[in-house]
Amino acid sequence: MPRIPFRLILAHARKNKLRALLTVGSVFMAVMIFGFLRTFIVGMETSLNECNAARVVTGSRLSLFAHVPIKLQPELKALAEDKALGITHFTWFGGIYLNSDPEHYWGRFGVDVESFRVVYGGDLNMPEGQWTKWSATRQGCIIGADLAKDEQLTIGSRVRVSGNIFPGELDLEVLGIYTSKVRSFDQKTMFFHWDYMNELSRKEGGRADVVSTFTMLLKSPQDAAPLCSKVDAEFESSPHRTLTMTERMFQAQFNAMWGNLPLFFGILGGVVLFACLMVTSNTMMLNARERVQETGVLKTLGFTAPMLLCMTMVESLLLCLLGGGLAMLLVQSVDGKMLMFVIASVPPSTVWTGLGIAALLGVLSGLFPALMVSRLQIVEALRRRA
Amino acid sequence: MSSENLVHFEGVDKIYRRGGEELHVLSGLNLDVRRGEFLALMGPSGCGKSTILNLAGGLDVPDSGVVSFNGEDIGAMSESSRAAWRARNVGFIFQAYNLIPVLTARQNVALPLLLTPLSSAQRKVQAAKALQLVGLEDRSEHYPNQLSGGQEQRVAIARAIATDPAMLLADEPTGDLDAASAEAVLKLLKGLCREMGKTIVMVTHDPKAAEQADRTLKLDKGVLVQATHGAAH
Numbered sequence: 306m307p308r309i310p311f312r313l314i315l316a317h318a319r320k321n322k323l324r325a326l327l328t329v330g331s332v333f334m335a336v337m338i339f340g341f342l343r344t345f346i347v348g349m350e351t352s353l354n355e356c357n358a359a360r361v362v363t364g365s366r367l368s369l370f371a372h373v374p375i376k377l378q379p380e381l382k383a384l385a386e387d388k389a390l391g392i393t394h395f396t397w398f399g400g401i402y403l404n405s406d407p408e409h410y411w412g413r414f415g416v417d418v419e420s421f422r423v424v425y426g427g428d429l430n431m432p433e434g435q436w437t438k439w440s441a442t443r444q445g446c447i448i449g450a451d452l453a454k455d456e457q458l459t460i461g462s463r464v465r466v467s468g469n470i471f472p473g474e475l476d477l478e479v480l481g482i483y484t485s486k487v488r489s490f491d492q493k494t495m496f497f498h499w500d501y502m503n504e505l506s507r508k509e510g511g512r513a514d515v516v517s518t519f520t521m522l523l524k525s526p527q528d529a530a531p532l533c534s535k536v537d538a539e540f541e542s543s544p545h546r547t548l549t550m551t552e553r554m555f556q557a558q559f560n561a562m563w564g565n566l567p568l569f570f571g572i573l574g575g576v577v578l579f580a581c582l583m584v585t586s587n588t589m590m591l592n593a594r595e596r597v598q599e600t601g602v603l604k605t606l607g608f609t610a611p612m613l614l615c616m617t618m619v620e621s622l623l624l625c626l627l628g629g630g631l632a633m634l635l636v637q638s639v640d641g642k643m644l645m646f647v648i649a650s651v652p653p654s655t656v657w658t659g660l661g662i663a664a665l666l667g668v669l670s671g672l673f674p675a676l677m678v679s680r681l682q683i684v685e686a687l688r689r690r691a
Numbered sequence: 692m693s694s695e696n697l698v699h700f701e702g703v704d705k706i707y708r709r710g711g712e713e714l715h716v717l718s719g720l721n722l723d724v725r726r727g728e729f730l731a732l733m734g735p736s737g738c739g740k741s742t743i744l745n746l747a748g749g750l751d752v753p754d755s756g757v758v759s760f761n762g763e764d765i766g767a768m769s770e771s772s773r774a775a776w777r778a779r780n781v782g783f784i785f786q787a788y789n790l791i792p793v794l795t796a797r798q799n800v801a802l803p804l805l806l807t808p809l810s811s812a813q814r815k816v817q818a819a820k821a822l823q824l825v826g827l828e829d830r831s832e833h834y835p836n837q838l839s840g841g842q843e844q845r846v847a848i849a850r851a852i853a854t855d856p857a858m859l860l861a862d863e864p865t866g867d868l869d870a871a872s873a874e875a876v877l878k879l880l881k882g883l884c885r886e887m888g889k890t891i892v893m894v895t896h897d898p899k900a901a902e903q904a905d906r907t908l909k910l911d912k913g914v915l916v917q918a919t920h921g922a923a924h
Contacts, residue, residue, distance in 0.1 A: 308805045316793035602789045605750060606803045606850075607778025609771045683750045687785070 309612065314620045317592065325624060328588045332628025332663055335581035340636030340651075340659045342570040347655060348488070348647035349560050355489040356553040358526035360424065361533055364518040366546040369559065372396075372515035373545050375503075384536055385521055388528045391423035394516040396499055400466040400475065402456075411452055412491070413466060413475075415499035415516075424522040428490040435460075435481030443501050447481035449492030451642060464495070471502060472509035488641075488648045489556065520552070560647075578662065585670035589621050593674035600678050601686025610679035617678050621671025622664060629663020697858060697890045698724035698747050703756035705742050705913075716742045717913040720756070726857075729884040729891045731904035739913040740894040741862055747892060748781045748860045749773040760858075778806040782851025782889075786863035788843040790835040796822060796846045797831040803854050821849035825879060841872025848879055852889070859883065861893040865900050877903045 318325040363381060365371035375394065382392050396415040403409050418440045426436075431447065439445045448458060458464065458479050466475040477497050485492050499516070507513035523529055533549040540547040550558070560566070593600075600613060633656045640651040700722035707714045716739045724730050724747070732740045745751040746758045752766040759765060760780065768776060790799045801818040809817060822828045825845040835843055844864060851859055861880065865873035881903050883889045893904060901907045909917040 310802065310805055312798060313791065313794060313802070316791075316798075320793045598789065599791055602785075602791065603802075604774065605748070605777065605783050607774050607806045609774045611771075684745055687750075687789075 309616055309619060311619075314616060314623065317596075317620060318624065321592070324588055324591075328585055328624045329628040329631070331581050331584040332625045332666055333632045335577045335666070336629040336632035336659050336663050337635055338577050339574045339662060340632055340655060341639075342574050343655050343658065344636055344639065344649045344651050345647060346567050346570060347652060348650040349566070351650040352489045352647055353553055353556050353560070355487045356551070356556055357428075357489075357522070358551065358553065359523045359529065360552040361521050361523065361529050361536075361549055362518050362552055362555040363521070363536055363547050363549040364555075366537075366548040369562070370397075370517075372512065372517060373519070373547065375514045375516050377540075377545060377547070378519060380539070381519055381521065381536060384539055385523070385532060388523050388525070388532065390522045390524055391420055392519060392521045393417055393420035393424040394499065394519045396502065396516045397470070398466065398468065398475070398497075398502060399470040400468045402464065402466050408455070412494035414494065414496050415502040416496050417499055421496065424520055425490070428485060428487050429483040430486060431481050431483040439480040442478065442480055443498055444475075444477055445480035446477040446495050446497035447483055448479055448495045450482055450484045451492040452495065453479070453482045455493070468506070468509075468511070471506040472511040473505040475502065475505065488650060489552075491648050518555075578666070582666055582669055585621070585625060585666055586673065588624075589617070589670045589674040590677075592620070593617060593678050596678075597681065597686050597689045600681050601683050601689075604681070604683045604686065614675040614679040617675035618668065618671045621674070622667035625663045625667030625670065626660065629660050629666070632663075633659040695725050696723040697726045697728075697761060698722075698892070699757070699759045699762075700743070700746070701757045701759075703746065703753045703758060705739070705746065705751070706754050715913060717746075717753070720913065720915065722908070722915065724858075724890060724892055727884065727888045727890055728906065729881060729904045730893070731901035731907040732892065732894045732910060733896065733898070733901055733907055734910035734916075738910040740910055742913075743910075744860045744862055744892060744894055747858070748783060749777050775806075778803060778854065780856050780858060782854070782856040782859045784844070784847050784851050784859060784861035784864045786866040788835070788840070788847045788867075790843055790846055790850070792835050795832050795834055796827060796838065796849075799835070799846055800849045800853050803850060807854060817853055818849075821853040822846070824852065825849045839872070840868050841875060844868060844872070844876050845879065848876070848883075852883065852887075856889075858890040858892070861891065863894055863896065865895065865897060873897070873900065 363373070365373050378392060378394065382389065385392065394417060398413040398415055400413055401409075422436060435447065439447050446464065453459065460479055460482065462479045464477045464479060466477070468474065475497065483492070503513050521532070523532065529551050533551070536549040537547050603613060636659065637651050637656060639649045642649050700720050703717050703720040704715070705717040707716055720743070722743070732743060734740050742751070746753055749765045749768070757764055757766065765773065765776070791802065794802065797818050800821050801814050804814040804817055819828065819831065822831050825848050827842060827845050827849065830838060830842060835846070838846065859880070864880065865876055868876060877900055880891055880893065884891050893900070895901055907919045908915055
């Protein structure tokens with residue numbers, strides 16, 4: 306069986322290094338953009354899927370950013386009767402750490418340590434000693450492993466955060482570093498005592514005795530829906546109207562703030578891939594036109610039209626798969642890391658789809674030049690100069 | 692057709708069509724090329740010399756008439772069969788050498804061997820032998836742009852003989868060469884004919900080059916007008 310002259314295919318790529326590099330680069334960029342967009346969307350979906358179905362979140366009906374008074378906690382507990390294993394609360398502190406640069410912008414929440422552990426302890430890995438020390442230390446905090454790495458913080462590090470929602474400056478000591486057992490709980494967040502934050506805010510004349518949300522952990526996920534209705538009905542006529550939903554719904558609402566990202570990303574990715582197809586097609590057509598005479602020589606030597614078609618397709622596929630492969634390596638390297646506000650998730654399907662897109666680009670951009678090359682008449686080809 | 696003939700043209704017509712115009716390049720051509728013969732074709736530009744080479748080498752097919760090789764009608768073969776037949780039986784030498792610029796001399800010579808069942812090691816040996824035969828074994832790793840015109844043409848000859856074909860078709864092989872290189876190339880071709888029994892058909896404008904052939908045919912407007920025998924006969 307005749308062999309494909311791979312040496313010749315590689316030699317062609319080496320001859321026009323810049324052109325080959327630019328082609329590989331354009332495929333790399335397009336597939337990388339696709340990969341990151343898909344990773345982002347899969348990350349959002351994964352965080353939704355991994356939400357605990359037995360947890361319900363209660364916040365203000367006004368908006369996600371409005372506060373509710375802490376005094377609702379015993380009332381919520383009473384409404385849950387014996388169906389809840391625990392109830393805790395979160396308060397988004399916001400604030401500025403070091404400076405306003407985006408890399409220092411991560412989640413900072415005031416919580417009640419004991420109830421936080423009851424409701425969310427199962428999602429985290431952290432040594433018992435660190436839980437104990439944090440619980441006993443008013444100005445202590447715990448941080449996610451990714452945050453510790455990014456900000457180069459270790460146990461004992463001091464963290465000062467200036468408030469911009471609540472006044473005052475938090476002066477905290479890192480007492481624990483957690484890792485997450487589930488993707489719905491990210492590793493780039495800091496938790497500290499709500500009492501400390503609340504007292505500081507009151508002292509500085511800011512808002513006090515308020516929280517962002519309450520979370521209840523129920524014994525059975527089946528109790529979630531009736532409890533949501535019951536809670537919201539109870540506070541319907543109060544000054545603090547609530548919106549209660551499952552954790553999954555809450556996460557979905559949070560994601561929805563970004564609009565229809567899958568559609569937007571789909572259009573964006575499609576446009577980028579189409580532009581890339583134009584670039585690679587142009588390169589392959591240019592290559593084929595430059596090698597008209599060479600094609601004539603190869604046919605003269607006995608290389609058949611299908612072999613030449615195959616050679617052009619292989620060259621196109623190699624360039625595109627190289628770009629796509631490198632892009633997917635980069636995309637895979639962010640698996641499990643924070644990507645904007647979601648934990649990146651790169652399942653094998655994303656990698657295979659990325660490689661498939663690269664291969665499709667290779668086939669589509671190589672097809673017309675390959676057909677042109679295979680149909681060239683030898684006598685005509687030998688007569689023509691590139 | 693006599694069994695001593697390798698190539699046989701019988702009543703061959705070739706017409707090229709350009710922009711609605713018909714150009715009769717060959718008209719009822721009859722021609723025999725004997726086995727082991729060194730034949731030169733001469734004539735003014737456009738008289739059909741290269742067309743004869745193209746037809747003899749199966750690069751093109753006649754509009755009417757028969758071109759046969761060893762009794763086999765080349766025009767009746769499918770395109771892929773003709774390609775396989777070319778790879779086995781014909782070596783081509785061009786005026787402009789037509790080496791692949793991105794491959795070394797050895798790689799160029801080994802290129803047609805990819806179409807044979809030889810292993811990689813056997814192909815290397817065969818390519819080295821062919822380069823040795825043209826006296827360029829020490830230039831095997833040089834690229835075409837690192838060789839002189841004469842050396843390039845010798846690499847092209849090595850490529851043409853690498854698969855050990857019965858026939859070599861040379862289209863003005865000395866056209867782009869200086870006198871010394873041209874002489875070396877002609878000597879090489881003559882040697883291939885005499886010592887290795889290759890049948891050679893060479894198109895040339897140069898009467899000195901034609902003198903090296905066993906027989907010279909002159910064409911005018913697609914018709915053979917004169918035949919002379921070279922010094923060897």
